[in-house]
Amino acid sequence: MRAFLLESLEQLRDHLAAQRPLFTPQFAADSSEPSWLPLSHNTPSVAIEQPLLPAYPAKQFFFPEREILFRFDGTDFKETLPKPAPQILFGVRSCDLCAIAYQDQFFQQDPYYQARRKATLLVGIDCQLPCEGGFCPTVDAGPFVRDGMADLVCHQQGDHWLLITQTSEGEALLEGLDLKAAAEEGITQRRSQEPQVAAQFPSATHIERGIQRINQSQVPAELWQTMGLQCLSCSGCTSLCPTCSCFTSYDRPVDDGFERERCWDSCLYDAFQREASGHNPSAAAGQRVERFWFHKFSDEYIKTFGRYGCTGCGRCEKTCPGVIGVHSVMKRISATP
Amino acid sequence: MNGLMTPQLIRISEIYDDGEAARHFTFEPVSGTRHSARPGQFFTLAIPGHGEAAFTYLSLPDAQGRFKALIRRVGALTSALFECGHGDLIGFRGPFGNSWPLEQLLGKRVLIIAGGIGLPPLAAVTDRLSTDGNTPVGLIYGCRSPAEQVLKHERSAWHASMPILETFDRPSNKGQLTGTPLDHTQQMSAKLGGSPEAILSCGPEVMMNAAARHFIKNNLPPEKIWLALERRMHCGVGECGHCYLGSSTVCTDGPIYSWQQLIRLQSQTTA
Numbered sequence: 001m002r003a004f005l006l007e008s009l010e011q012l013r014d015h016l017a018a019q020r021p022l023f024t025p026q027f028a029a030d031s032s033e034p035s036w037l038p039l040s041h042n043t044p045s046v047a048i049e050q051p052l053l054p055a056y057p058a059k060q061f062f063f064p065e066r067e068i069l070f071r072f073d074g075t076d077f078k079e080t081l082p083k084p085a086p087q088i089l090f091g092v093r094s095c096d097l098c099a100i101a102y103q104d105q106f107f108q109q110d111p112y113y114q115a116r117r118k119a120t121l122l123v124g125i126d127c128q129l130p131c132e133g134g135f136c137p138t139v140d141a142g143p144f145v146r147d148g149m150a151d152l153v154c155h156q157q158g159d160h161w162l163l164i165t166q167t168s169e170g171e172a173l174l175e176g177l178d179l180k181a182a183a184e185e186g187i188t189q190r191r192s193q194e195p196q197v198a199a200q201f202p203s204a205t206h207i208e209r210g211i212q213r214i215n216q217s218q219v220p221a222e223l224w225q226t227m228g229l230q231c232l233s234c235s236g237c238t239s240l241c242p243t244c245s246c247f248t249s250y251d252r253p254v255d256d257g258f259e260r261e262r263c264w265d266s267c268l269y270d271a272f273q274r275e276a277s278g279h280n281p282s283a284a285a286g287q288r289v290e291r292f293w294f295h296k297f298s299d300e301y302i303k304t305f306g307r308y309g310c311t312g313c314g315r316c317e318k319t320c321p322g323v324i325g326v327h328s329v330m331k332r333i334s335a336t337p
Numbered sequence: 338m339n340g341l342m343t344p345q346l347i348r349i350s351e352i353y354d355d356g357e358a359a360r361h362f363t364f365e366p367v368s369g370t371r372h373s374a375r376p377g378q379f380f381t382l383a384i385p386g387h388g389e390a391a392f393t394y395l396s397l398p399d400a401q402g403r404f405k406a407l408i409r410r411v412g413a414l415t416s417a418l419f420e421c422g423h424g425d426l427i428g429f430r431g432p433f434g435n436s437w438p439l440e441q442l443l444g445k446r447v448l449i450i451a452g453g454i455g456l457p458p459l460a461a462v463t464d465r466l467s468t469d470g471n472t473p474v475g476l477i478y479g480c481r482s483p484a485e486q487v488l489k490h491e492r493s494a495w496h497a498s499m500p501i502l503e504t505f506d507r508p509s510n511k512g513q514l515t516g517t518p519l520d521h522t523q524q525m526s527a528k529l530g531g532s533p534e535a536i537l538s539c540g541p542e543v544m545m546n547a548a549a550r551h552f553i554k555n556n557l558p559p560e561k562i563w564l565a566l567e568r569r570m571h572c573g574v575g576e577c578g579h580c581y582l583g584s585s586t587v588c589t590d591g592p593i594y595s596w597q598q599l600i601r602l603q604s605q606t607t608a
Contacts, residue, residue: 076346077344081340110576247572248577249389249577258385276414277411291606294583301584
């Protein structure tokens with residue numbers, strides 16, 4: 001790990017963009033929310049210093065909404081592994097970086113995911129302010145980038161930036177940039193500053209209490225049923241959740257045969273577990289809502305992933321039309337006597 | 338070389354009808370690559386244009402790599418499979434999942450309880466235990482009616498080396514046993530020379546759960562009761578999410594669970 005001083009984020013961003021295609025959160029012309037877009041010459045300078053949590057997490061770069069797994073050309077099955085060009089994601093926030101690490105482990109054996117992931121370098125930015133609905137400190141996913149979660153990390157210190165290298169690939173990208181080494185003091189200061197930023201986040205006792213209740217099986221089945229009534233099975237939460245990874249697959253006819261495509265699925269759909277016989281182990285909406293939150297907050301998954309399946313980004317709360325996003329659900333769970 | 342999501346070709350080498358809307362299939366390798374599997378594991382079959390589904394090994398791959406499956410026509414994929422004929426090439430992936438705990442069964446009194454189409458997942462382990470010579474093993478096979486029974490040839494072979502009781506909800510003649518498998522456990526214990534020391538079961542979950550509770554009540558430890566679960570297993574490698582059971586994925590941690598494991602998994606959520 002090495003640390004340098006950076007005059008501005010643009011200095012680093014433009015240097016990196018000259019080497020590889022670079023994606024960074026930006027406002028599309030017709031949107032009030034930032035999204036992951038390629039940096040191009042006519043992109044106006046954006047206020048990347050502010051917490052800019054894109055509407056979508058970065059998972060689509062590695063686990064796209066749709067992708068072809070193999071082709072059947074009439075005689076045999078041929079695997080269709082992606083051959084992605086090297087790329088850089090610039091300005092990934094800690095919650096999304098933790099989710100990428102989670103999925104890196106989940107998709108360890110998946111050659112499609114791994115091909116895309118290995119072609120991508122991650123540049124993280126420490127959040128200096130809470131974002132709306134975010135609660136990363138409660139689930140150990142921020143606000144500053146965790147060790148080993150990105151190739152490069154940027155951290156604002158007054159009128160300049162601290163640039164920390166976390167991998168040799170990240171460090172290699174800096175070649176050609178004339179950077180001064182940062183003093184040890186800057187790194188120490190960064191460490192001591194994180195609790196102060198975390199303290200600015202609104203109280204999340206409902207999340208803590210909710211996690212406890214889920215793990216002690218203290219949520220009444222009736223409450224899950226009531227919240228199940230509010231689930232429209234729209235899959236907004238599972239699409240936007242940075243750790244959600246369920247998929248289905250189907251065959252599509254092509255010119256000389258068929259191709260197998262996989263696409264995102266959602267455990268909130270009523271037929272998600274339905275078998276050919278008609279047997280459905282999760283036929284009730286309440287069961288499916290319970291499943292979703294169990295998967296995000298059960299201690300069982302900490303054994304495997306070292307963290308919860310929720311990284312505190314708060315996107316589900318923003319998108320859920322049935323008002324059963326994370327804050328709404330956890331408030332109701334924690335308020336149960 | 339294809340990876341974990343891409344099927345390899347296999348050939349259908351034999352087909353015959355075996356029970357209500359059910360067929361007995363034998364598959365053989367095309368490229369000469371053989372694989373090995375353990376009793377209770379499963380594989381997937383892919384039919385281009387119709388998708389893919391999971392099936393259990395009725396018999397494990399032999400020296401030539403041939404293996405068998407008993408398949409009931411219930412959905413789109415199996416309907417397409419039933420259109421296939423002798424010599425047709427389809428896709429295969431596997432083996433997947435865990436297996437029956439053979440090493441814990443050998444030398445013990447083992448009772449196998451199967452319901453309807455739940456018999457095939459128990460066939461390979463029944464073959465193994467019934468020919469062991471040192472393992473008293475019995476089978477109680479329950480079906481709604483005689484027409485629902487499958488594995489006629491396999492059952493007649495087992496009859497020669499082990500006790501089998503076949504029972505029906507709706508028998509077709511007076512000589513047949515009626516009721517559920519649990520109505521006949523004492524009769525089977527007498528044939529085995531004592532109460533079972535291990536239970537293996539596959540069938541409707543209601544039946545398996547009732548069997549597990551029955552033997553728990555009769556002081557069999559929960560870690561001596563094993564059930565093979567059915568879930569919607571799409572990918573077979575624990576990724577797609579469809580076959581979850583609490584914090585477990587049935588395609589990798591299962592399909593076989595001890596009652597002790599199941600109690601724990603079921604207690605994780607209220608449903």
